[in-house]
Amino acid sequence: MDIPYTVKDRPDTGLYNGKLGIWLFLGSEVMLFGGLFSAYVFLRTGAESWPTGADILNVPLATLNTLFLITSSVTMVMSWASLKLKEFDKFKLYAGLTLLLAASFLVVKYFEYTAKFHHGLFPSTNNFLGIYFTLTGLHVLHIIGGMIVIFFFWMPGAKMWESDPDRFTNRIEIVGLYWHFVDLVWIFLFPVLYLL
Amino acid sequence: MADLTPEEIRHHVKTYVIVFVALAFFTIVTVAISYLDLGVGASVVLALGVASIKGSLVACYFMHLIDEKITVYWTLLITATMFLILMLLPLGNMLAQIKI
Amino acid sequence: MSTDHHKESFLTKYIFSTDHKIIGLQYGITSLVWLLVGFTLMMIMRYQLAYPGNPVPIVGNLLGEGGIMPSEMYNSLGAMHGTIMIFLGVVPLAFGAFGNYFLPLQIGTIDMAFPKLNAASYWMYFVGSIVMIVGFFVPGGAANSGWTSYPPLSVTATMGQTVWLLGMVFLITSSLLGSINILVTVIQLRAKGMTWMKLPIFVWTQFITAFLLLLAFPPLEAASVLQLMDRLVGTSFFMPSGLVVSGVVQNYTGGGSPLLWQHLFWFLAHPEVYVLILPAFGIITEVIANNTRKPIWGYKAMVYAMVFLGFMSFIVWAHHMYITGMGTSIGAFFQTTTMIISIPSVVILTTLFLSLWGGSIRFNTPMLFALAFIPMFGIGGLTGLPLGLAASDIHLHDTYYVIGHFHYVVAPGTIFALFAGIYYWFPKITGKRTNETLGKLHFFFSFIFMNGVFMPMFVQGLAGVSRRLWDGGEIYAHAADVLYLNEVMSISAWLLGLAQIFFIVNMIISLRGKKTGETNPWGATTIDWTDTTSPPLGHGNFETVPTVYRGPYEYSVPGADKDFTPQSEKG
Secondary structure (H helix, E strand, O other), X not given: OEOOOOOOOXXXXXXXXXXXXXXXXXXXXXXXHHHHHHHHHHHHXXXXXXXXXXXXXXXXXXXXXXXXXXXXXXXXXXXXXXXXXXXXXHHHHHHHHHHHHHHHXXXXXXXXXXXXXXXXXXXXXOHHHHHHHHHHHHHHHHHHHHHHHHHHHHOHHHHXXXXXXXXXXXXXHHHHHHHHHHHHHHHHXXXXXHXX | XXXXXXXXXXXXXXXXXXXXXXXXXXXXXXXXXXXOOOOHHHHHHHHHHHXXXXXXXXXXXXXXXXXXOHHHHHHHXXXXXXXXXXXXXXXXXXXXXXXX | OEOOOOOOOHHHHHHOOOOHHHHHHHHHHHHHHHHHHHXXXXXXXXXHHHOOOOOOOOOHHHHOHHHOOOHHHHHHHHHHHHHHHHHHHHHHHHHHHHHHHHHHHHHOOOOOOOHHHHHXXXXXXXXXXXXXXXXXXXXXXXXXXXXXXXXXXXXHOOOHHHHHHHHHHHHHHHHHHXXXXXXXXXXXXXXXXOOHHHOOHHHHHHHHHHXXXXXXXXXXXXXXXXXXXXXXXXXXXXXXXXXXXXXXXXXXXXXXXXXXXXXXXXXXXXXXXXXXXXXXXXXXXXXHHHHHOOOOOOHXXXXXXXXXXXXXXXXXXXXXXXXXXXXXXXXXXXXXXXXXXXXXXXXXXXXHHHOOOOOOOOOOHHHHHHHHHHHHHHHXXXXXXXXXXXXXXXXXXXXXXXXXXHHHHHHHHHHHHHHHHHHHHHHHHHOOOOOHHHHHHHHHHHHHHHHHHHHHHHHHHHOOOEOOOOOOXXXXXXXXXXXXXXXXXXXXXXXXXXXXXXXXXXXXXXXXXXXXXXXXXXXXXXXXHHOOOOOOEOOOXXXXXXXXXXXXXXXXXXXOOOOEOOOOOOO
C-alpha cells in the first residue's frame, strides 16, 4: 500500500502532500525570521541612538546581491518549468545557474563580512551590527541549506527523473518554493538593514 | 500544477520574465529612494512598501500563489496574523512602558 | 512511498523505523524515562526544601561537599526539572507518542504523510535530550537560570546554559518537523467519509496543538540564537547598559533589553501550556465517551472552543510579565484577553462534565484518571484567575501560588490524562490487558499524594513565599508560619514517587502476560479500535482501509443491537 496523494492531488484540497508540507514549513520560517525582525524593531525603537545602515554597510554590493538572488529565483522557477515541458537538459542548465548565482551571493557576503572584521567591526561592537550579522547569518545558513538540496537534485537525486518524473517535478517545485522564500526574506532584509 | 499544458507553461514563462524585470526595476527604485532625505516615517513606509510589492510579485508569480488552493491561503492567513501579533505587541508593550 | 516487503534488518525495523507505530512507541518509552528522571530531580529538590542544608541521602555525594546541596545545584535541579518535564517528557509523550501512534489509526490511513521526516523528528528529539543531559556534566553544571532562562542571569551563567540553548534548538526542530507531519496527515490523508466534523476529538486536539507548535516555537528558536550570540560572541541583545554583577561592572556593549527575551520566550511559552493541555483534553474525551456509553455532549461546542482557544493562546502571553513595569493600557489589554481565554476552557470542561449526565459509567482505571482530571484541571484553571488579573498577580507573581496553579493543570491534569491514555490504549498496542487492581491502586495513591504536594503551595504562595528559593523560604520571617508545609509536601512527593511503582510493575507484568485475542475490549466506536487488529498490522495498519459513515461517539444508538456503533459501520 502506498501513501496517497504523494504525487496526485487530493480532490477536495487540490494539493499533493509535499506542497502543503512546504507551505506549512514556510509559515514556521516566517515566524523564525519574524522573531529576529521583531527583535530588530524592539531594539531599534528602544535605542538612544542607532546608525544608518548605509553609513556602515556596503549598499552597492548588497544591491548586486539582491539582483543575484532575484535572478536565481527566476532560474529556479525556470528549472521547474523546464521539467513540466519535459526538457531535462534545460532543467540541468537552470538549476546549475541557480547554484552559480547562489554561490555568487555567498562570495559577496564573504567579502562583506571579512571587510567588516578587518575594520574591527564585529557583532559585539553594537546592536546594529549584532542584529545585522545574526539576520544575514541565519539567511546565509538558509542559502547554504537550499544549495545543498538543489545540488542533490541536480546531481545524484536527478535519477528520479527516470523512475518517477512527476514526483521529481513536484520535488523541484517544492525546492523552488523554499528558494523563493529565501529570496523573499532578502527582499525585506535588504532595505531594512542597508537602506533605513 | 499537474494539469498545466505546455502552452500554459510557456505563458507562465513570459510572466516570469516580466516579473523579473519589475523586480529589478523596483530594486533600483528602492535604492534610489534611500538617497533622498525624507525623514524616518516616510523612509520606512516607502522602503517597506516597495519591499512588499517585490515580495508580492515573488509570492504571486514565482510561488504561484495567485492561483493556489484555499488550504494554502488559510495557512498563510493564520501565519500572517501571528506574524503581525509578534511584530506589533512587543513593540506596543515597550512604547507603553512606564517611564520612571 | 511503496512499502515493499523487502528483508528488514533489526536496525531498519526497530531502530530507524519509519512506521508511525514504532516511532510512537520510541517517543513513548523515551518520554516516560525522561518523566521519571525529571520526577527524580524534583524528589531530590524536595529533600532540600524539607530539610535545608542537611546532607541528602543516597545521591548526596553527587550533589556537593559532604552530601549537602549547594544553592547553585538546587537552581540547576529546578531549571532542569522544568525543562525535562515539559520538553523531554510531557510534550513528546502527549504529542509525539500518542499523536504518532493513534492519529493515523483514528483517521483511517496507513502511516503519517512523511514517514522519513517522522523518524528524523524522533531522532532530533533523542539527540536534543542527550544534549540537555550533557549539561549536568559540564563545568559549572547544568543550566540554572530557570526553565525560563531570563537574561541577564542566563547570559552570565555557566556553560550549562549554552548546552541548554543548543539542546532547545534540536528539540524545537524536532517539534516543527512533527507538527508539519501531523497537519498534512490530518488535512490530506483522512479516509473516505472522515469529514472534519466526524473526527474524534483526539484528532482535533492533535491538529490544533500542531498549529500552535508550528507557529509559536520559531520565535523562541530565534531568541535562543540571540542568547547564544550574547553568551558566545559578546553581543548585547538582552544585556542592558551599565550592568553590575556581584559588584563587578560588566564589559558588554549594552543597549540591549532583558524584556525582549521575555517577550520572545513567552510568545512560545504561553501557547506551550495549551500544547500541554490540548492532547490531554483529547484523550479524556475519548475515555469519557467510551466509559459513559454515550456520545459526547456538545461536540461542536468543544471543537469551536478548542479552535478559539488555540487562536487566543497567541495573544495573552504578557500576563507572565505584569510586574515588568508594563503600562496600564497594555496591561489591561493582556488582562482582557487572558480573561477571555478562560471561557473556552470552561466550555470544554463543561462539555466533558455534562457528558457524564445519564451515562452508564464504568469505573475502570482509565475512567478513574479521566474523572479525576475534571476537578483537578478545574482547580488548576480557577487558581489561574487571580494570576490572570493584574492587580492580584502583583502579590502572587513568582510565589508558590504560581507553582501550585500550573502543577495542578499539568500534573493531576495532563499527566493523569496521559495515564488514562496509556491504560486505555494498552490493549490496542499490545493485545494484552493491564491489571485493574494495580491500576486502581496507582490511581488512588497518585490522586491523594498529588493533592498532598500541590494544595499546600497555594497556602505558601498566599503567605508570600517566593519560588526558586533553595531553602524553601527558611530565612524569611513572613514564611515562618507556613514553613512546616515544606515537609508535608516533600513526604507527599516521595510517597507519590513510590505510588508510581504500581504503574511500573503493572506495565511489566502486563507486557509479559498472554494476549487476549480481543481487538476491541472496551467496545469503542473509533476506527482505531474497530478496524484494526491488536496490535495493528505492521505495514498498512488495516486489512482493508475503512470508509467512515458516522460520527465518532455513536454509543447507545436507539435500535442498534449493541451499545456502540463503529464509525465504519454503514448507516
